[in-house]
Amino acid sequence: MMGLIVLLVFYIMLVLFDEILFFMLFLMVFASLVSVLLIFNGTPWFGLIFFLIYVSGLLVLFGYMMAMSPNMINAPFALKYMPVSLLFFFPSLRQVNLDMIKINYFHDIVDIFNYSHLSLYLLITLMLFLSLVSVVNITYKAPSPLRNFL
DSSP: OHHHHHHHHHHHHHHHOOSHHHHHHHHHHHHHHHHHHHHHTTOHHHHHHHHHHHHHHHHHHHHHHHHHSOOOOOHHHHHHHHHHHHGGGSOOSSOOOTTSOOOOOOOOHHHHTOGGGHHHHHHHHHHHHHHHHHHHHHHHHOOSOSOOOO
16 A cells, blocks of 8 residues: 555656656655665665666766756856865765674575565566656657757
8 A cells, every 4th residue: 555655656746747857856865765665674785776776877867868958057156166065075084983883694685585575676666667657758858869069
């Protein structure tokens, strides 16, 4: 029942979000929630791998949409926030204590495909299928190929 509710919400958001950036933001949040559910459900590696694959797919979609949008450069905005963005590249002063990290080798690869996780796998499959359909729908809206770079 919960899977049907999530699927219904996903379909409604698919129809309502005509802007590609809002739809991509929604997909990113949805993928994050599903990966957190997978991590807390006892399969942290599967959740992490799912999240990385999904983020890479969104990056490809984002790159395609950026190639189709016009080149608009707002130089004062970029110069204003460039020093602030450089602060993110500095390493954190707080170091990670490796002794505090406990690695649990209990979960085997067979445990990933457990019957109790079947509803979550079906939800992921439906979500990926709907994203495939939405990407195909978005790409058919523009009849021309990528714009020329001059």
